Each structure stands twice: as C-alpha cells, then as structure tokens.
Amino acid sequence: MSDELKKGLEGVLVAESELSYIDGDAGELIYRGYSIDDLARDASYEEVLYLLWHGHLPNSEELAEFTEAMSAERELHDDVLDLVRSLAEADENPMAALRTAVSSLSAHDPDAEADPQDREANLRKGRRITAKIPTIIAAFTRIRDGEEPVEPREDLTHAENFLYMLNGEEPDEVLAETFDMALVLHVDHGLNASTFSSMVISSTLADLHSAIPGGIGALSGSLHGGANQDVMEALLELDESGKEPVEWAKDKLEAGERVPGFGHRVYNVKDPRARILSDKSKALGEAAGSLKWFEYSTSIEDWMKDEKGLAPNVDFYSASTYYQMGIPVDIFTPIFAMSRVGGWIAHVLEQYDDNRLIRPRGRYIGSTDEEFVPVEER
Numbered sequence: 001m002s003d004e005l006k007k008g009l010e011g012v013l014v015a016e017s018e019l020s021y022i023d024g025d026a027g028e029l030i031y032r033g034y035s036i037d038d039l040a041r042d043a044s045y046e047e048v049l050y051l052l053w054h055g056h057l058p059n060s061e062e063l064a065e066f067t068e069a070m071s072a073e074r075e076l077h078d079d080v081l082d083l084v085r086s087l088a089e090a091d092e093n094p095m096a097a098l099r100t101a102v103s104s105l106s107a108h109d110p111d112a113e114a115d116p117q118d119r120e121a122n123l124r125k126g127r128r129i130t131a132k133i134p135t136i137i138a139a140f141t142r143i144r145d146g147e148e149p150v151e152p153r154e155d156l157t158h159a160e161n162f163l164y165m166l167n168g169e170e171p172d173e174v175l176a177e178t179f180d181m182a183l184v185l186h187v188d189h190g191l192n193a194s195t196f197s198s199m200v201i202s203s204t205l206a207d208l209h210s211a212i213p214g215g216i217g218a219l220s221g222s223l224h225g226g227a228n229q230d231v232m233e234a235l236l237e238l239d240e241s242g243k244e245p246v247e248w249a250k251d252k253l254e255a256g257e258r259v260p261g262f263g264h265r266v267y268n269v270k271d272p273r274a275r276i277l278s279d280k281s282k283a284l285g286e287a288a289g290s291l292k293w294f295e296y297s298t299s300i301e302d303w304m305k306d307e308k309g310l311a312p313n314v315d316f317y318s319a320s321t322y323y324q325m326g327i328p329v330d331i332f333t334p335i336f337a338m339s340r341v342g343g344w345i346a347h348v349l350e351q352y353d354d355n356r357l358i359r360p361r362g363r364y365i366g367s368t369d370e371e372f373v374p375v376e377e378r
C-alpha cells in the first residue's frame with residue numbers, strides 16, 4: 001500500500017474506460033476513437049449519445065429507433081411539473097432545482113425498482129432522464145420568468161426541442177446547429193469530477209437515479225461546470241467597468257482571484273472544445289454585427305497565456321456563445337448538465353459492468369491518545 005499522498009487525486013489511475021481519450025499536451029479529445037472535431041462538425045447529439053451508450057455509431061435505422069424512443073419520453077409527469085413550478089416560484093438556484101427535479105424522476109419511472117446493474121433497464125432509465133432534463137430546465141426558466149411552460153414536441157431534435165421549449169418558437173438553423181454542436185462538445189470528458197462522483201455513487205450499487213443528481217451537484221461548483229456562468233458574469237462585469245480587458249484581468253489576479261474559464265487539470269494547452277467554440281462565438285458576433293464579447297475574450301486569452309501560461313478551457317468560450325444565442329446566463333450550467341448527463345450515464349454503465357466499490361483512504365493526522373472527559377466535567 002503506497003503512502004504517497006495525491007491531493008485532488010491528480011494523475012491517479014482508478015479505472016479503465018473506452019469512452020473518451022484526452023491528450024492534454026496535444027489538446028486532443030476523442031470519443032470512442034472519433035475526433036471531437038469530426039463529431040462536432042458532422043454528428044448530432046443523439047448520434048453521439050448512441051455511440052457512447054451502445055459502443056458504435058448508429059446506422060440510420062438504429063438512429064431513427066433511438067431518437068424516436070427518446071423523444072417519446074420528453075414529457076414530465078404532473079407531479080414533477082408541479083415540483084418544478086414550486087422551485088421556480090421559490091426562486092431556487094437553477095442547478096439546485098435541476099438536481100431536485102431529476103432526483104424526483106424515480107417516483108414515476110417504471111424501471112425504478114429494477115436491479116441497479118440491469119443494463120437494459122438502465123438504458124431505458126438513461127433515455128428517460130436525458131429526455132426530461134431539457135423539459136425541466138425550460139419549464140423552470142419560463143415559470144421563473146413569469147411565463148407558462150411550453151410542451152415538448154416529438155418531431156424536433158433534442159437541441160431544437162429545447163430551444164423551442166425555452167423560447168416558445170422554433171430556432172433557426174444556425175441556433176439549432178450551434179446548440180447541437182455545443183451538446184456534442186460537452187457530453188464526455190474522462191474522469192472529470194462530476195463523472196467520477198456519479199461513478200463513486202454507482203460503485204456502491206446505488207441506482208442511476210442516485211448517481212445522476214450526484215453528478216449534477218458536483219458539476220454545479222465554480223471550479224467545474226459552474227465556471228461557464230462565472231465567465232459570462234465576469235465578461236459583463238468587465239464591460240460595465242469600462243476597463244480594458246487586460247487591465248481588468250490584471251486587477252483580478254492582483255486581488256488574488258482566479259480568472260474563470262482558465263486552467264485545467266488535464267490540458268496544458270488550449271482545450272480543443274474552446275478552440276471550436278471560440279470560432280462559433282466569433283461567427284455569432286459577426287452575424288450580430290458586434291465582435292465585442294469575442295474580442296474581450298481573445299484579449300484576455302492572449303494576456304493570460306503570456307502572463308500565467310494558462311489557456312482557456314471549454315467554459316471560457318461556451319459562455320459568450322450561449323450569451324449571443326440569447327440564453328439566460330444562470331442556465332448555462334444546467335445546459336452543461338443537459339449534455340453531460342449522457343457521459344455520466346455511459347460511465348455509470350461501464351462502472352456497473354465491471355464494478356468494484358470505490359473507496360480510497362485518507363491519511364489520519366489527528367491525535368490518537370485523548371483522555372475522554374464526561375460532558376459535565378469539561
């Protein structure tokens with residue numbers, strides 16, 4: 001047994017996976033052998049989900065069957081919608097609302113009592129959870145904003161249907177394609193903290209409905225998925241301050257703060273997803289006739305590289321991409337969860353297939369020889 005302490009489990013190998021490969025020095029990300037560049041350009045979110053969950057890219061028939069089965073699961077049970085309504089009316093934090101609503105889905109899932117390791121039941125549960133998350137987020141956002149939820153439609157893609165439910169109108173082609181691509185880019189990323197959290201939960205043979213809310217909770221933190229909201233809030237703060245981007249970033253570091261959207265545990269170069277999303281952010285700015293957000297971002301990127309040797313991660317450019325698509329800033333992280341749920345499910349399936357309880361150890365550094373004194377004598 002090694003006594004070497006690996007704080008934050010950095011570099012510790014704990015599992016084998018066929019799902020995603022990351023080359024942190026080359027800035028490369030691969031899902032089951034396919035480059036993220038090819039998938040982002042040519043595959044839909046539904047195709048990539050199928051790839052992750054079933055091990056191969058679907059043919060047209062398989063994709064049609066999968067898409068149909070998943071889109072039929074979009075509607076929420078009245079009890080879940082009532083819960084979402086009460087959370088929105090209480091102005092709950094959107095990630096907390098999502099975590100609570102997803103947890104409640106087990107109450108109406110016909111496979112809720114299945115053996116936690118039953119693969120077919122897990123695929124059905126996974127489809128239901130993945131299909132319902134967009135409905136939860138859109139309904140929550142609309143109710144909170146004083147509007148009525150929009151019923152899901154089965155004839156739209158996962159990406160189109162979400163934007164339709166959020167905005168009450170069908171998205172144009174550019175919006176739908178950009179959003180679908182963002183979903184593809186966020187779906188999996190090795191043993192990131194939220195995926196690992198889901199794996200730890202499932203390793204106890206707890207069920208999928210326990211593992212997914214755990215993933216949502218872990219993703220919400222500012223060091224992980226929560227950073228995409230922080231990035232946009234920082235860009236808005238910069239805009240309001242009237243400062244130059246470099247001056248703003250300098251002030252931030254001098255105040256001992258981190259610049260959200262920079263740094264990564266695995267990448268030593270620019271995150272390949274940030275590379276693709278920065279092109280999208282630029283294209284959206286050009287279409288809208290203002291490159292303000294893109295230019296703020298690139299100025300900070302150049303300076304952070306020279307000054308700190310830090311490169312942007314996925315959250316840095318998803319922020320301005322979503323903002324320019326008209327998506328409310330505080331649902332950026334729920335949207336990350338909407339995509340990443342596919343990766344959590346895929347890793348949980350792998351975990352169940354070759355399970356061993358995940359249980360590391362900590363080095364005890366407290367005392368061992370205290371004399372107990374009864375409470376009335378202390």
Ligand SMILES: CC(=O)SCCNC(=O)CCNC(=O)[C@H](O)C(C)(C)COP(=O)(O)OP(=O)(O)OC[C@H]1O[C@@H](n2cnc3c(N)ncnc32)[C@H](O)[C@@H]1OP(=O)(O)O
Binds near residue numbers: 225257258313
């Ligand atoms: C989808 C995702 O989860 S991507 C990550 C999203 N999170 C963020 O963008 C938040 C900002 N980034 C960070 O906090 C970190 O880079 C993390 C959490 C992503 C990675 O953390 P770790 O691998 O543990 O690196 P660690 O926190 O040890 O940082 C290493 C050094 O870089 C510095 N650093 C890392 N990120 C930043 C940053 N964004 N701004 C300023 N300095 C930073 C740290 O201060 C530290 O410097 P030091 O050694 O002089 O103290």
Ligand SMILES: O=C([O-])CC(=O)C(=O)O
Binds near residue numbers: 188189191192265266
């Ligand atoms: O891999 C990580 O640690 C964080 C990340 O980029 C992700 O989860 O997408």
